[in-house]
Amino acid sequence: MQKNKIILPPKTIGIIGGGQLGRMMAIAAKYMGYQVAVLDPTPNCPTAQVADKQITAAFDDLEAIRQLTALSDVVTYEFENVDLEAATYIEETGKLPQGGFALEITQNREKEKRIMREVGLPIPDFYIVKNGSECEKVLNEITYPAVIKTCSGGYDGKGQIKLTGEADATEAMAFADKHQHCIIEKWVSFDKEISVVFTRSQSGEVEFFPIAENEHKEHILYKTTVPATISNTVKHKAIDATIKLAEKMNIVGTFAIEMFVDGEAIFINEMAPRPHNSGHYTIEACNISQFTQHIRAICGLPLTNVELLQPAAMINVLGADMERALAYMSNSNDGYIHLYGKDAVKEKRKMGHITFIAETNERVDKLVRDYEGEKA
Ligand code: AMP
Numbered sequence: 428m429q430k431n432k433i434i435l436p437p438k439t440i441g442i443i444g445g446g447q448l449g450r451m452m453a454i455a456a457k458y459m460g461y462q463v464a465v466l467d468p469t470p471n472c473p474t475a476q477v478a479d480k481q482i483t484a485a486f487d488d489l490e491a492i493r494q495l496t497a498l499s500d501v502v503t504y505e506f507e508n509v510d511l512e513a514a515t516y517i518e519e520t521g522k523l524p525q526g527g528f529a530l531e532i533t534q535n536r537e538k539e540k541r542i543m544r545e546v547g548l549p550i551p552d553f554y555i556v557k558n559g560s561e562c563e564k565v566l567n568e569i570t571y572p573a574v575i576k577t578c579s580g581g582y583d584g585k586g587q588i589k590l591t592g593e594a595d596a597t598e599a600m601a602f603a604d605k606h607q608h609c610i611i612e613k614w615v616s617f618d619k620e621i622s623v624v625f626t627r628s629q630s631g632e633v634e635f636f637p638i639a640e641n642e643h644k645e646h647i648l649y650k651t652t653v654p655a656t657i658s659n660t661v662k663h664k665a666i667d668a669t670i671k672l673a674e675k676m677n678i679v680g681t682f683a684i685e686m687f688v689d690g691e692a693i694f695i696n697e698m699a700p701r702p703h704n705s706g707h708y709t710i711e712a713c714n715i716s717q718f719t720q721h722i723r724a725i726c727g728l729p730l731t732n733v734e735l736l737q738p739a740a741m742i743n744v745l746g747a748d749m750e751r752a753l754a755y756m757s758n759s760n761d762g763y764i765h766l767y768g769k770d771a772v773k774e775k776r777k778m779g780h781i782t783f784i785a786e787t788n789e790r791v792d793k794l795v796r797d798y799e800g801e802k803a
Contacts, residue, residue: 652739
């Protein structure tokens with residue numbers, strides 16, 4: 428087992444990707460006294476607004492990656508689509524404690540599913556297709572509903588189509604011809620979606636955040652509620668699956684695994700090698716946030732034992748919700764609002780989130796309903 432390589436403030440943490448996740452990592456790092464450098468092509472991106480330095484360049488610009496690595500003592504990332512050549516370069520300098528393997532797996536749904544299967548985890552039945560005619564063959568054999576997804580590059584429901592019956596086959600075949608490397612999954616019926624957000628240190632210790640229950644609208648996370656209302660059996664299955672994947676992939680840092688729950692059964696959906704939207708509630712509801720714990724892990728500090736301080740709900744603020752969120756902010760002293768400093772407001776763009784915490788779940792629900800009823 429690897430030993431923790433300790434990096435102390437005021438050393439520099441380099442972050443690849445300057446969106447909201449990088450921003451919240453940077454804020455956590457700044458609180459602790461670190462310096463932060465970010466690589467992102469957009470000048471004054473959300474992370475740059477709170478960082479010490481920005482390198483404004485494309486993510487696959489290897490010269491920019493070299494610059495970031497040279498001025499950082501440790502490098503991390505806010506998204507899984509980091510250029511693998513860049514990741515290998517940083518890993519070879521000894522400055523990427525998370526390694527490149529978790530990126531390679533999570534960039535590709537086929538590799539992700541195969542590793543889940545290898546460790547014996549329950550997943551929806553799946554078929555890999557490389558073009559329209561392979562897609563047609565699979566659709567002739569399976570029963571609907573199903574879903575076709577691109578193997579790489581999709582997020583927030585982009586890059587997938589739900590297939591409810593034979594009428595959708597033509598569209599699915601065109602999709603497979605266009606994207607080439609696709610996965611067709613059986614649609615599992617589920618009672619709820621949950622996520623396990625956890626952090627693993629370089630020496631292999633793991634700290635779990637409370638399991639979160641997630642509600643999506645149009646494939647985009649709408650609400651996370653904690654604690655999730657799941658049985659102990661489901662909880663143990665979810666934790667057990669997580670430990671198996673974390674060890675198999677030698678994960679370092681904060682990581683999230685999304686799952687479907689059907690009765691007492693779970694199916695693993697996908698994973699993210701970074702802090703996750705469904706872990707934002709930890710900022711106010713736990714004694715340590717997913718971001719601070721991530722910084723501790725990559726800097727080789729001992730992980731903090733996680734405690735939930737109060738039940739919580741987190742609601743995403745998309746562009747379409749901005750007016751409501753600002754009206755709520757002006758009128759209410761409940762709710763912790765986070766806005767990410769994005770330049771342009773777009774209807775489905777994640778602009779911020781609000782976390783509600785209270786002594787009871789009922790009170791949290793009431794606070795959420797009050798917010799939802801807020802007139803813009
Ligand atoms: P994903 O991008 O794979 O996380 O899919 C986005 C959302 O689509 C998930 O959060 C689910 O709500 C739904 N979904 C995706 N795949 C399946 C599946 N095989 N069965 C049921 N629902 C799914």
